[in-house]
Amino acid sequence: MKLLGAALAALLMMQGAVRAEDFSLSQACPPSFQKVDGLCQFRSLYQLYPSLEGQGVGGLKTGLPPIRDGFSPQQIDLGRYLFFDPLLSADGTVACASCHEPDKGFADGRGRAIGITGEPVKRSAPSLWNVGFLKRLFWDARADSLEAQMEGPLYDAMEMGNTREGLLAALNGNLNYRRLFATAFERPATNEITLAEIYLAIAGFESSLISLNSRYDYYAHGQADALSEEEIEGLNVFRSFVARCAECHTPPLFTNQQIAVIGTPEPEGMARDTGVAGPTGDPTLRGGFKVPSLRNVALTGPYMHSGRFKTLEEVGDFYTKGRGHAVPEGEELYLHWHIWEPQLRPEEVKSVAAFLQALTDESMKPETPAAVPSGLRVGARVLD
Amino acid sequence: MERHLKWIVPVGTAAIGLVLGALIFGGGDKPHDEVLVAANPLFSGGDGGSLQGMQVTGVRHEVHDGESIQAAVKAAKAGDVIAVYPGTYHETVYIDKSSITMTGVVREGRYPTLDGEKKLNDAFLYSGDNITIENFKIINYKGNGVMGQAGNNFVIRNNLIHDAGVYGIFPEFGKNGLVEHNVLSGIEDAAIYIGMSDNVDVRHNKVYDNVAGIEIENSRHALVEGNYAYNNTGGILVFITPGLPIKTTYDVIVRDNFVLDNNHENFGAPGSIVSGIPAGTGILVMAADDVVIENNIIAGNDNAGLIVTDISSVTNVASDPESEPNPDRVRILENVMFNNGNNPIGELKALMLTQLETKGPDIVDTGAGSDKCVMNGARYRAYGLGSYRPCRADEISTATIASMTLSAPAEPFVIAADTQDGYERIVGERAYYGVCTGCHAYGVRLIGPPVTEIQAIYEDNPEALAAYIADPVKVRENFPEMPPQDYLSEETRLAVAKYILSTTNTDGR
Numbered sequence: 084m085k086l087l088g089a090a091l092a093a094l095l096m097m098q099g100a101v102r103a104e105d106f107s108l109s110q111a112c113p114p115s116f117q118k119v120d121g122l123c124q125f126r127s128l129y130q131l132y133p134s135l136e137g138q139g140v141g142g143l144k145t146g147l148p149p150i151r152d153g154f155s156p157q158q159i160d161l162g163r164y165l166f167f168d169p170l171l172s173a174d175g176t177v178a179c180a181s182c183h184e185p186d187k188g189f190a191d192g193r194g195r196a197i198g199i200t201g202e203p204v205k206r207s208a209p210s211l212w213n214v215g216f217l218k219r220l221f222w223d224a225r226a227d228s229l230e231a232q233m234e235g236p237l238y239d240a241m242e243m244g245n246t247r248e249g250l251l252a253a254l255n256g257n258l259n260y261r262r263l264f265a266t267a268f269e270r271p272a273t274n275e276i277t278l279a280e281i282y283l284a285i286a287g288f289e290s291s292l293i294s295l296n297s298r299y300d301y302y303a304h305g306q307a308d309a310l311s312e313e314e315i316e317g318l319n320v321f322r323s324f325v326a327r328c329a330e331c332h333t334p335p336l337f338t339n340q341q342i343a344v345i346g347t348p349e350p351e352g353m354a355r356d357t358g359v360a361g362p363t364g365d366p367t368l369r370g371g372f373k374v375p376s377l378r379n380v381a382l383t384g385p386y387m388h389s390g391r392f393k394t395l396e397e398v399g400d401f402y403t404k405g406r407g408h409a410v411p412e413g414e415e416l417y418l419h420w421h422i423w424e425p426q427l428r429p430e431e432v433k434s435v436a437a438f439l440q441a442l443t444d445e446s447m448k449p450e451t452p453a454a455v456p457s458g459l460r461v462g463a464r465v466l467d
Numbered sequence: 468m469e470r471h472l473k474w475i476v477p478v479g480t481a482a483i484g485l486v487l488g489a490l491i492f493g494g495g496d497k498p499h500d501e502v503l504v505a506a507n508p509l510f511s512g513g514d515g516g517s518l519q520g521m522q523v524t525g526v527r528h529e530v531h532d533g534e535s536i537q538a539a540v541k542a543a544k545a546g547d548v549i550a551v552y553p554g555t556y557h558e559t560v561y562i563d564k565s566s567i568t569m570t571g572v573v574r575e576g577r578y579p580t581l582d583g584e585k586k587l588n589d590a591f592l593y594s595g596d597n598i599t600i601e602n603f604k605i606i607n608y609k610g611n612g613v614m615g616q617a618g619n620n621f622v623i624r625n626n627l628i629h630d631a632g633v634y635g636i637f638p639e640f641g642k643n644g645l646v647e648h649n650v651l652s653g654i655e656d657a658a659i660y661i662g663m664s665d666n667v668d669v670r671h672n673k674v675y676d677n678v679a680g681i682e683i684e685n686s687r688h689a690l691v692e693g694n695y696a697y698n699n700t701g702g703i704l705v706f707i708t709p710g711l712p713i714k715t716t717y718d719v720i721v722r723d724n725f726v727l728d729n730n731h732e733n734f735g736a737p738g739s740i741v742s743g744i745p746a747g748t749g750i751l752v753m754a755a756d757d758v759v760i761e762n763n764i765i766a767g768n769d770n771a772g773l774i775v776t777d778i779s780s781v782t783n784v785a786s787d788p789e790s791e792p793n794p795d796r797v798r799i800l801e802n803v804m805f806n807n808g809n810n811p812i813g814e815l816k817a818l819m820l821t822q823l824e825t826k827g828p829d830i831v832d833t834g835a836g837s838d839k840c841v842m843n844g845a846r847y848r849a850y851g852l853g854s855y856r857p858c859r860a861d862e863i864s865t866a867t868i869a870s871m872t873l874s875a876p877a878e879p880f881v882i883a884a885d886t887q888d889g890y891e892r893i894v895g896e897r898a899y900y901g902v903c904t905g906c907h908a909y910g911v912r913l914i915g916p917p918v919t920e921i922q923a924i925y926e927d928n929p930e931a932l933a934a935y936i937a938d939p940v941k942v943r944e945n946f947p948e949m950p951p952q953d954y955l956s957e958e959t960r961l962a963v964a965k966y967i968l969s970t971t972n973t974d975g976r
Contacts, residue, residue, distance in 0.1 A: 111908065114900075114904040114905045115900055115901055115904060115905075116900065116904075117896065117900045117972075118972070126896060126897050126899075126900030126901050127897060127900075127901035128897050128898055128901045128902065128955075128959075129901075130881070130882075130897055130901075131880050131881065131882060131893075131894065131897055132879070132880065132881065133619075133642075133877070133878065133879070133880070133881045134617075134640075135617070135640050135641070135642055135663065135664070135665060135713060136665070136687075136713050136715075138712050138713050140640060140663075140712045140713070141616065141617030141640035142594035142615075142616035142617030142618065142640060143563055143594040143595075143616075143617070144594070144595075144596075144617070144879070145617045145640065146881060295901065296901075296902055296905065301954035302563070302954070304954050304955060304956075305564075305954060305955075305956055306953065306954030307541070307563070307564075309954055315561070319559055319561055319588070319589070319592060320588065322592060322614075322616055323559075323588035323589045323592070323610045323611070323614070324588070324589065324610035324611045324614060324632065324633045324634060324637065325588040325589075325609050325610040325632070325633075326588070329616065333640075333712065334616075334617075339711070339712040340712060341710050341711065341712055341787075342710065342785065342787075343710070343785075344785050365785075365786055367784070367785040367786045368785050368786065371785055406737065406738050417783065417784055417785040418738060419710070419784070419785070420738050420739050420740050420783075420784060422738065423736050423737075423738060423739070424736070446905040446906070447904075447905045
């Protein structure tokens with residue numbers, strides 16, 4: 084940490100080397116979006132399918148829940164620069180992409196994320212694939228919009244450590260950003276950059292992260308041999324009422340977006356995370372967390388809110404060992420009724436893990452920018 | 468309709484085939500083509516059935532003892548019938564295609580029997596639309612007898628299901644279905660569980676020795692009619708369960724049922740919702756709205772004949788602020804209730820003791836909810852109906868409602884095909900942006916060549932482009948080989964080919 088000041092100074096010196104003409108904003112919408120009247124509208128084969136009561140939960144040929152779309156290509160591309168730019172953190176070391184790495188399923192490969200202090204935070208960094216469909220954000224579901232969500236990590240002392248004032252000063256002090264925001268929001272560059280603009284641009288980029296073209300999707304659209312025999316066996320276990328995975332991880336997003344108390348253990352020595360009971364004050368939701376999507380789940384281990392399980396097989400073992408087996412004596416949790424004693428055979432657990440691999444699709448992964456407008460290291464923070 | 472049906476299936480003749488019983492039972496010994504006539508009462512009954520008399524063609528597949536049912540399903544196309552002959556089959560049959568009829572052939576009382584031997588999870592899993600499953604005997608599964616995930620227009624009838632796990636018949640996320648003439652026993656949760664579904668009739672089933680006989684949960688527009696529910700822990704349940712993604716239950720008619728002696732010990736799995744149901748419960752309405760209880764015979768249920776309550780009765784689950792907890796606009800019409808409440812237990816027993824009663828009631832309402840009515844309420848031994856008003860003349864019968872199913876099948880696609888061209892263009896556009904733009908853009912090279920170059924090559928030959936999309940060959944140096952997109956249906960491939968050749972997107976994608 085002693086070296087931080089010097090490092091930051093060096094990084095800031097580099098900023099001078101970044102020229103304005105190096106940065107322009109794309110006029111094209113990201114893949115899976117069509118530009119209509121200048122705004123990017125989501126398009127998918129799943130939009131051809133109905134869903135009961137419009138909720139976007141069901142089976143193979145079920146429509147999606149509503150997505151957050153309608154951003155301009157310029158706003159989305161500006162959001163991409165911001166996402167990778169460590170200028171957003173207090174000391175220029177942490178970007179959104181530090182914990183949401185494109186090559187790690189937009190998570191970070193860690194049990195618990197590591198922010199600006201170099202110490203692990205309380206929870207695991209969730210994947211951002213398909214995040215534009217989610218009604219609630221954070222493991223404890225405390226935010227109901229992407230904008231509300233990003234105020235968490237940006238200003239958390241353990242994560243990006245910034246302040247609203249610090250963030251605005253940094254971006255307004257950067258001529259590249261002054262110009263890019265002016266372009267994206269079609270207003271003079273003399274205007275101050277606002278928090279609403281920053282949040283909107285990042286929300287636009289996040290909402291563009293679409294993963295709906297996996298081999299599972301091929302199967303869902305009708306190609307019977309898109310999955311192997313073992314993967315189909317895994318799908319059948321996954322949706323059976325013995326394993327009950329699909330009851331909460333419901334297609335097509337593989338989340339029903341509800342809160343579930345399942346009673347996973349914390350890492351050794353860590354106190355019980357109260358989960359949704361924290362923000363809601365509802366004791367019946369103690370240890371409850373938002374059901375995460377399983378899209379690209381093979382890329383995003385370790386698993387669960389604090390990363391207790393390293394592999395999908397370990398997750399399967401947790402469920403099959405039965406209701407409450409990892410809940411310590413004296414701990415009162417209102418475990419979800421789907422948590423029971425499925426007693427899956429090892430080969431069944433293995434087949435489910437194989438099926439989950441078939442949910443991997445990175446065909447629409449966005450390009451990581453070669454440089455960011457601050458001149459800082461793209462996606463900074465490399466610990467290892 | 469014909470035009471619309473073209474899009475149901477990737478390849479081959481589309482058809483919704485539901486066959487005459489005579490055809491099945493009198494079927495020949497070899498697979499052969501048949502002309503099938505829609506005779507399903509769901510689709511052809513009454514005057515309004517949109518498919519009445521529709522002539523459709525499908526192939527009949529036969530499965531005999533020792534053969535694989537799943538192999539026949541794999542070989543089947545939309546509109547086909549799979550006739551399964553008497554024998555014992557140890558399989559999980561999954562149907563991820565639409566318009567398939569699974570029909571058991573019953574000969575001299577011998578059923579085709581699916582036996583999970585307590586090793587297999589589910590007997591039937593389906594996700595397609597227009598699935599019929601009839602005339603099977605299903606035993607010894609661990610999960611479900613029949614489970615549907617989002618299939619619409621389902622028919623599940625004439626099955627004998629015993630000790631088949633957690634649910635006997637469980638359509639979930641389905642619209643427009645019929646569950647009738649099934650016999651179910653020994654199920655450790657609900658024998659018939661209509662979960663998060665719309666427009667379902669549950670008629671003339673016999674359910675006994677289960678924890679719950681029939682459960683309508685987080686579903687709308689359901690008719691539970693003419694069933695015989697006896698010796699379950701709870702006979703008929705109409706519920707909202709908190710924590711599910713579809714939050715409501717309303718517009719449910721429970722009529723003409725026998726709900727008798729539902730006093731079975733509760734053997735539900737620890738932690739399950741039904742594990743909290745007191746033994747001796749005839750009908751339980753919890754948090755559901757617009758429920759009509761009409762013309763049932765409800766007797767011999769030792770806790771209570773009918774319980775109307777709010778969601779707080781479920782005490783072992785996390786709360787859900789998005790679930791409206793109260794039973795509103797419940798209507799209790801003419802019913803015959805007698806000999807209920809001989810052995811009330813738990814909270815109800817305590818409640819009755821406060822009234823200096825040791826016997827449970829025919830009807831108990833815990834007081835939540837509004838605008839409820841009862842007809843001839845004085846005839847029942849009732850507790851808690853103080854807030855009920857007499858039902859109005861226009862509320863005293865549901866006779867005008869013959870069915871909750873739809874008069875036309877639920878559509879497999881959301882975008883109406885008003886004109887072939889318009890519909891095709893929308894399909895092409897969805898496919899192009901949803902799939903192709905991962906590698907292609909309009910005017911620039913991404914992973915694959917730009918659309919402008921594709922247009923130059925294929926010009927006005929979308930059929931050739933569609934063929935290439937299905938089975939690409941490497942033609943360009945310095946480009947990766949395109950993966951085949953043959954999971955898209957033939958119609959979709961042609962639609963996207965036409966879209967690609969006609970788009971004039973100058974914005975880069």
